[in-house]
Amino acid sequence: MVSQASTELTPAGQRLLDAASALFYRRGIRAVGVEAIAEAAGTTKKTLYDRFGSKDALVALYLGRRFERSRAFTAAYLDEHAPDPGPERVLAVYDALAEWQHEDERGCAFVNAYAEIGGTEHPGVAVIRAENEWIRALYTRLVTEAGLRDLEDADEVGLRLTLLHEGALVTMTAGGVRDAIARARATAADLLELALGA
Amino acid sequence: MVSQASTELTPAGQRLLDAASALFYRRGIRAVGVEAIAEAAGTTKKTLYDRFGSKDALVALYLGRRFERSRAFTAAYLDEHAPDPGPERVLAVYDALAEWQHEDERGCAFVNAYAEIGGTEHPGVAVIRAENEWIRALYTRLVTEAGLRDLEDADEVGLRLTLLHEGALVTMTAGGVRDAIARARATAADLLELALGA
DNA sequence: ATGTAACCATACCGGTCGGTATACTGTCAG
DNA sequence: CTGACAGTATACCGACCGGTATGGTTACAT
Numbered sequence: 001m002v003s004q005a006s007t008e009l010t011p012a013g014q015r016l017l018d019a020a021s022a023l024f025y026r027r028g029i030r031a032v033g034v035e036a037i038a039e040a041a042g043t044t045k046k047t048l049y050d051r052f053g054s055k056d057a058l059v060a061l062y063l064g065r066r067f068e069r070s071r072a073f074t075a076a077y078l079d080e081h082a083p084d085p086g087p088e089r090v091l092a093v094y095d096a097l098a099e100w101q102h103e104d105e106r107g108c109a110f111v112n113a114y115a116e117i118g119g120t121e122h123p124g125v126a127v128i129r130a131e132n133e134w135i136r137a138l139y140t141r142l143v144t145e146a147g148l149r150d151l152e153d154a155d156e157v158g159l160r161l162t163l164l165h166e167g168a169l170v171t172m173t174a175g176g177v178r179d180a181i182a183r184a185r186a187t188a189a190d191l192l193e194l195a196l197g198a
Numbered sequence: 199m200v201s202q203a204s205t206e207l208t209p210a211g212q213r214l215l216d217a218a219s220a221l222f223y224r225r226g227i228r229a230v231g232v233e234a235i236a237e238a239a240g241t242t243k244k245t246l247y248d249r250f251g252s253k254d255a256l257v258a259l260y261l262g263r264r265f266e267r268s269r270a271f272t273a274a275y276l277d278e279h280a281p282d283p284g285p286e287r288v289l290a291v292y293d294a295l296a297e298w299q300h301e302d303e304r305g306c307a308f309v310n311a312y313a314e315i316g317g318t319e320h321p322g323v324a325v326i327r328a329e330n331e332w333i334r335a336l337y338t339r340l341v342t343e344a345g346l347r348d349l350e351d352a353d354e355v356g357l358r359l360t361l362l363h364e365g366a367l368v369t370m371t372a373g374g375v376r377d378a379i380a381r382a383r384a385t386a387a388d389l390l391e392l393a394l395g396a
Numbered sequence: 397a398t399g400t401a402a403c404c405a406t407a408c409c410g411g412t413c414g415g416t417a418t419a420c421t422g423t424c425a426g
Numbered sequence: 427c428t429g430a431c432a433g434t435a436t437a438c439c440g441a442c443c444g445g446t447a448t449g450g451t452t453a454c455a456t
Binding site: 026027028030031105106107108110111112113114115116118119128129132133136156159160162163164165166167168169170171173174175176177180183184187190191194 | 224225226228229303304305306308309310311312313314316317326327330331334354357358360361362363364365366367368369371372373374375378381382385388389392
Binding site for chain 4: 231232233243244247252253
């Protein structure tokens with residue numbers, strides 16, 4: 001587990017993936033051409049296709065690596081700011097999200113990508129689904145560890161916290177509500193108190 | 199207020215807007231070319247540009263008309279299924295959403311569109327923002343009528359219900375949770391009970 | 397009768413799309 | 427020394443993009 005997929009890339013390959021990630025996230029997938037990616041990476045289309053084979057594969061890699069990164073970021077944030085099981089550790093996920101989003105302003109990369117490639121057979125669709133399920137599983141696990149031992153209850157609360165999580169991202173960007181994540185956190189706190197007992 | 203914007207369209211114009219709406223919603227905005235729209239409407243690009251001037255204008259009209267329709271649908275649904283003020287009328291918005299989404303499977307048109315045109319100066323961005331604010335205002339109003347007279351509290355609960363609303367759509371599509379809207383409704387019920395008193 | 401708006405058909409514009417081909421340089425391991 | 431590989435540079439492919447131009451056919455109002 002020492003080497004990661006991103007580590008195995010050649011220098012030009014890494015630059016291409018970095019440039020593609022930034023452009024895809026900021027402007028959308030279809031809006032960004034391979035030529036622009038190659039130019040931003042200071043290389044050529046030839047190298048891009050030698051390394052990744054197709055634009056679709058590059059998109060899937062972009063999503064996969066972003067998923068990896070957000071997982072690592074969240075895990076590190078939780079361990080640093082709320083290492084002990086309990087409601088505070090659950091709510092810290094929203095804090096991690098706020099920190100992750102920061103001044104990015106473009107919301108959830110996976111939701112945005114799904115708007116463009118959802119319903120197709122694009123290789124990135126599976127990554128999107130996996131990310132969404134991971135968020136849900138994370139909340140469910142943390143809620144269980146916080147004391148909600150009943151599996152069915154934990155599942156239900158985990159989903160509810162996920163609804164707030166995703167809703168906050170959408171309402172923040174498309175809705176223009178700056179503090180949507182903080183409001184979702186407050187709502188989640190109420191739900192947790194309700195589920196775990198005062 | 200008798201005539202609507204859509205009523206003023208010529209027959210070919212109407213067909214074009216209908217075809218464009220279906221294609222944009224199902225496949226995305228950038229994925230659909232004007233040629234395909236004209237062909238689906240049984241007409242030509244010439245007519246499309248004579249009627250709408252540009253693809254961007256057609257997109258904005260698509261979003262605007264969908265906003266109009268969803269507003270009318272929701273209002274009619276509420277009046278039919280929950281005509282009296284109270285928590286049930288608030289929760290009926292989720293029922294209306296489930297009915298509206300039905301077997302559409304592509305989630306919120308505005309969230310999807312924002313993923314493609316957000317951050318640009320596209321004329322459709324304003325429509326997206328307006329739709330999102332309307333949802334929030336609707337929940338806030340219904341909550342107030344349900345008995346939450348304090349303006350600040352109503353604002354807060356209205357936003358929370360919006361988070362669940364948007365989160366449900368995203369979790370249903372990108373997350374693959376079929377009954378996400380029903381789960382959002384159940385969560386909203388708990389929040390309302392909390393806010394209005396048992 | 398004349399004008400005008402709506403429409404259809406077709407060809408065209410410059411530009412960009414994703415993807416491929418050719419050819420040359422540098423590096424480094426066998 | 428010799429491949430093999432990573433890289434650069436550039437030209438090219440057919441297809442499609444949004445948008446325009448030309449020209450002709452109806453129908454209808456003045």
